Amino acid sequence: MKNRVLSVIEKRLGKKVVLEKPKDKKFGHYATPVAFSMAKELRKPPFEIAKELCEKLKSEEIFAEVEPLKGYINFRLSEDFLDSYATAVLKNPERIISPIGNEKILLEFVSANPTGPLHIGHARGAVIGDALYRMGKALGYEIKREYYINDHGSQVYKLGLSIYLAGRESMGHEVTWPEGCYRGEYVYDLARDAMETLGRDHFVDESSVSRLAEWGKDRMMELIVRDLEKVGIYFDSFVSEKSLYDMWPKVRTVLEEREALYEKDSKIWLRSTRFGDEKDRVVVREDGRPTYLAGDIIYHYQKFKRSFDRYINIWGADHHGYIARVKAAIEFLGFDSSKLEIVLAQMVSLLKGSEPFKMSKRAGNYILMSDVVEEIGKDALRFMFLSKKSDTHLEFDVETLKQQDASNPVYYINYAHARVYSLFEKAGAEFGDVIEVELKNMNEEAKDLLFSALLLPEVVEEAFLKREANRVTDYLKALAAQFHRFYNENRVLGSQKERELMKLFATVAVSINKGLELLGIEAKKRM
RNA sequence: GUCCCGGUAGCUCAGCAGGAUAGAGCAUCGGAUUCCUAAUCCGAAGGUCGGAGGUUCGAAUCCUCUCCGGGACACCA
Numbered sequence: 102m103k104n105r106v107l108s109v110i111e112k113r114l115g116k117k118v119v120l121e122k123p124k125d126k127k128f129g130h131y132a133t134p135v136a137f138s139m140a141k142e143l144r145k146p147p148f149e150i151a152k153e154l155c156e157k158l159k160s161e162e163i164f165a166e167v168e169p170l171k172g173y174i175n176f177r178l179s180e181d182f183l184d185s186y187a188t189a190v191l192k193n194p195e196r197i198i199s200p201i202g203n204e205k206i207l208l209e210f211v212s213a214n215p216t217g218p219l220h221i222g223h224a225r226g227a228v229i230g231d232a233l234y235r236m237g238k239a240l241g242y243e244i245k246r247e248y249y250i251n252d253h254g255s256q257v258y259k260l261g262l263s264i265y266l267a268g269r270e271s272m273g274h275e276v277t278w279p280e281g282c283y284r285g286e287y288v289y290d291l292a293r294d295a296m297e298t299l300g301r302d303h304f305v306d307e308s309s310v311s312r313l314a315e316w317g318k319d320r321m322m323e324l325i326v327r328d329l330e331k332v333g334i335y336f337d338s339f340v341s342e343k344s345l346y347d348m349w350p351k352v353r354t355v356l357e358e359r360e361a362l363y364e365k366d367s368k369i370w371l372r373s374t375r376f377g378d379e380k381d382r383v384v385v386r387e388d389g390r391p392t393y394l395a396g397d398i399i400y401h402y403q404k405f406k407r408s409f410d411r412y413i414n415i416w417g418a419d420h421h422g423y424i425a426r427v428k429a430a431i432e433f434l435g436f437d438s439s440k441l442e443i444v445l446a447q448m449v450s451l452l453k454g455s456e457p458f459k460m461s462k463r464a465g466n467y468i469l470m471s472d473v474v475e476e477i478g479k480d481a482l483r484f485m486f487l488s489k490k491s492d493t494h495l496e497f498d499v500e501t502l503k504q505q506d507a508s509n510p511v512y513y514i515n516y517a518h519a520r521v522y523s524l525f526e527k528a529g530a531e532f533g534d535v536i537e538v539e540l541k542n543m544n545e546e547a548k549d550l551l552f553s554a555l556l557l558p559e560v561v562e563e564a565f566l567k568r569e570a571n572r573v574t575d576y577l578k579a580l581a582a583q584f585h586r587f588y589n590e591n592r593v594l595g596s597q598k599e600r601e602l603m604k605l606f607a608t609v610a611v612s613i614n615k616g617l618e619l620l621g622i623e624a625k626k627r628m
Numbered sequence: 629g630u631c632c633c634g635g636u637a638g639c640u641c642a643g644c645a646g647g648a649u650a651g652a653g654c655a656u657c658g659g660a661u662u663c664c665u666a667a668u669c670c671g672a673a674g675g676u677c678g679g680a681g682g683u684u685c686g687a688a689u690c691c692u693c694u695c696c697g698g699g700a701c702a703c704c705a
Contacts, residue, residue, distance in 0.1 A: 124648065134647055140685080147685090171648060214705065254705050281704085342705090368703065379630075383703045393705050421632050422700050447633065448699065489641075493634060494698065510653075516667055524664050575642065578653075589660095589669045628667065 102186060103559045106131055106176070109161055114154065129166065129175035130552050136172045147172030180548060184540040186555045187608045191536045194611045198558050198619075200241025207404060208234055210415035211329065211336075212249040215321040216260040218287055219328050222417065224470040225495070226446040228486040228621070229570060230415045231334045233444075235619045236565040236573070245337045245409075249400060252318055253342040254393060259283065260321070261314025268292035268304040285467075291317050328471050332479045333621045345399040349391060352399050352434070361433035371398075376429035376438075398430040405436040412440055413568075418447040418492070444568050450496040480622045484511045487620050488574040510578050514613060515625040517581040520588060521610035522626040528594055528603065532611070535604040543601060550587050551605050553580050554612040561619060570620065577616045584609050 107120045110133070123132040136151035143150060151169035158167045158174070166177035190197055210230030213223045230246070237244045251257075263283040266276045271292060278284065295303060295313060303309040322339075329335070356362050362369050362384065369385035371394065384395045404412060416423070421443075428438040474482055488510070489495045525531060540551070556576065564572040584606075593602045614624040 119645095121647090124643095124651085128648075132648090137647070137685085173648065216705090251705055256705055366703095379701075386703050388703095390703090392703060394703095396705090418633070419700060425631095445632085450698085492632090493641090496640075498640095512667060513653095516665080520665065520668090527664055571642080575652080582652090585668055586670085588664085589666095592663070594664050628665075 102555055103131070106163065106178070109163055110158060110176075113158055113161065123173075123175060126549055128170065128173070129168070129177040130549075131176045131178075132173050133176075134173055136169075136174065140172075178548075178552065180540055180543060183548060183551050183555065187540065187551060187604060188536055190555070190608050190611055191532055191604070194532075194615065197611065197615050198239040198561055201562060202237065202240045202242035204242055204410040205408075206237060206242050206244045206411045206413060207247060207407065207409040208237075208244050208413045208415075209247045209249055209404075211325075211334075212251070213325060214251045214256055215318045215325065216256050217283060217285060217321065219325055219470040220467040221470055221473055222446075222449050222467075224332070224473070224482065225449050225486045225491070226415045226417065227329060227332065227334050227470075228483045229444065229446055229491050231332075232483075232487055232570040232573075232620050233413070233415075233565065233568060235621060236561050236570070239619055240562060240565055246335065248336045248339045250322065250339055250341045251393075251396075253346070253396060257314050257318050258310065259314075260288075260317045261310040261312070262307075263288045264291045264295055264313045264317050265304060265307065265310050268296060272301075272304065291320060294320070328474075331471065331474055332482065340400065340403070342396045342400070345396055345403065346391065348399050348403065349395065352402050355402070355435070356398075356430075356433055359433050359435065361430070371426065371430060371433070373426045373429035376425070376432045378425040378429050382426050394426060394430075397427055398434070401427060401431055401436075401441070402434050405431065405434065405440075410440065411442065413442045413444060415444045415446060415491075418445045421445055442568075444491055446491045447494045450494060481509055481511050483621050484509075484574060487570040490569055490571055510574070511622065512628075513585075514577050514581040514617065516628055517584045517588075518610050518613045518617075518624045519626055519628045520584075521606045524593060524606060525603065528599075530603065532607040535600055535607055538600045538604045540601050540604065543598070543605070546587055546590070547602070547605055550583055551608060553583055554605075554609040556580075557612045557616055561616075573616055573620060577613060580609065580613065580616075 103120060107118065110118050110120070114135075116135075118133050118135045120131050120133050123129055136147040136154060139150050140147045148169060148171060151172050151174050154174055155167045155169045158164065158176075161167075163179055163182040164176055165179040166175075168175045168177075208230060211219075211223060211227045213219055219227070234244050234246055259281055260283060262279070266278060266282065267288045270276045271289060292304075295316060299312070299316060303313055353362070356371070361372055363372060363381075364370070367387045368383050370381045371384050373382050374380060382394055383392055384398065385391050401412075424443050428441060431438040431441060470482075485497065486495070543551075560572055560576045564570055591602065593599055593606070596602065610624075617624045
């Protein structure tokens with residue numbers, strides 16, 4: 102809708118224009134401050150320019166009003182124009198969002214280590230990634246979701262060791278836990294499970310730790326996948342770090358050809374400083390074992406070989422120092438590192454009561470995503486994370502999350518949606534029945550509400566391009582509020598404008614429904 | 629020390645490719661229901677936009693400095 106309005110204005114004025122939403126609705130649907138920027142070159146006061154421009158634009162039939170005010174030009178869209186959009190929305194709810202994207206995107210997210218269940222911090226990245234996927238897909242992008250499994254390094258061995266020790270301990274043996282072991286309860290569960298499925302003979306001596314590690318890792322992945330499914334998150338592909346190392350000789354040759362590597366202190370270093378990293382990084386240790394970075398280099402080589410137009414990685418903010426070296430590696434490999442975009446998901450601080458507590462996966466002192474889902478439901482969980490920008494710290498109180506009352510915006514939005522459905526039910530009608538109703542002589546509030554309901558596509562577009570799903574949650578909250586107010590002030594059933602208002606409401610409901618769907622949240626038809 | 633994120637109402641946060649009187653939710657206080665769900669709505673109160681300079685017609689928004697909070701600075705993944 103915005104693009105349409107913009108093109109009409111630009112065509113008429115013959116110049117590029119910034120179109121914005123006025124801060125206050127009373128100014129109109131859209132506004133442009135273009136007169137300010139023209140003031141200098143024309144050496145005339147903005148309000149005079151605005152006045153002249155208005156005269157040029159008034160004849161456009163998509164506008165009901167074009168008014169100059171203090172240099173701004175304010176536009177009010179015509180009822181016919183809005184109505185035509187409402188009709189289109191109701192005719193084809195599935196295609197509200199028109200495709201604008203033509204890129205192929207590889208979206209990598211979650212990628213949590215398979216050494217423990219997902220905690221609330223992982224959940225944030227998971228939910229953000231999934232929402233991006235849903236929005237991008239609706240906008241016509243071809244997006245693949247990928248999970249990178251860190252199944253190679255020492256942490257997997259430590260998982261095996263932890264299972265072994267937990268088993269020994271529960272058998273009554275005295276054990277000493279080395280630094281860095283996993284001590285969460287799930288380790289004891291795994292040990293018990295291992296005894297049953299693999300046999301107690303795996304707990305005699307440490308020779309079976311590797312076996313336990315392999316087994317435990319697979320178990321954890323199964324659990325992680327199940328947890329994600331419960332929140333409605335799926336992947337198109339999983340890439341195992343371990344499987345990548347076959348390619349290391351080849352990737353290493355590529356790097357060597359480009360003089361990306363050098364040897365020092367009997368280690369192999371990546372010359373990442375050439376592309377802006379603070380220091381060069383070790384990729385192969387003294388004993389010949391590649392570092393984690395080597396794995397990531399191969400992974401990104403393999404990613405870029407698959408020729409996507411863009412790569413989006415969602416990482417925890419603690420990885421931000423890692424960006425420079427990975428981008429450097431990509432450059433060395435001969436690819437364009439600007440195609441790689443990193444979305445950082447900042448830490449989540451949880452409060453319980455008023456006590457802050459830190460999460461640590463390794464210590465086993467953390468909140469499980471699955472527990473939170475069980476308490477507040479996936480929809481509330483998703484909304485919580487999506488309603489804040491990903492790159493800022495998020496703080497919330499677990500106690501608040503447990504409450505299922507009006508303070509939960511998901512309920513508020515759903516309630517608006519449900520009200521529309523209950524109204525249609527009462528009228529014995531369906532959305533399809535009001536498509537052809539013509540909207541005429543509606544009051545200003547109705548037209549404004551309709552306008553708001555039609556904004557979804559441009560909100561989603563901006564949310565996706567800026568990677569800020571919170572624009573959609575904010576929009577839905579505002580739309581719901583506007584609807585509730587209107588609902589309170591206007592009686593629908595039995596009124597002269599019953600059919601018109603029903604069409605308006607249906608459009609609002611479709612917008613809410615679609616908006617929630619893009620966030621992975623189910624719109625309720627009944628509370 | 630270097631880098632990243634943040635500092636806006638009592639709390640949690642929007643707004644920041646400069647633009648109209650700085651917004652929302654929660655919490656607080658006061659009101660609204662013979663009528664489509666009051667799980668709602670209306671109203672009140674609440675602000676030196678961390679601080680100081682600068683840029684200009686105009687700064688919460690851009691630049692510099694500075695203070696405060698969180699995080700990252702592995703041959704761990």
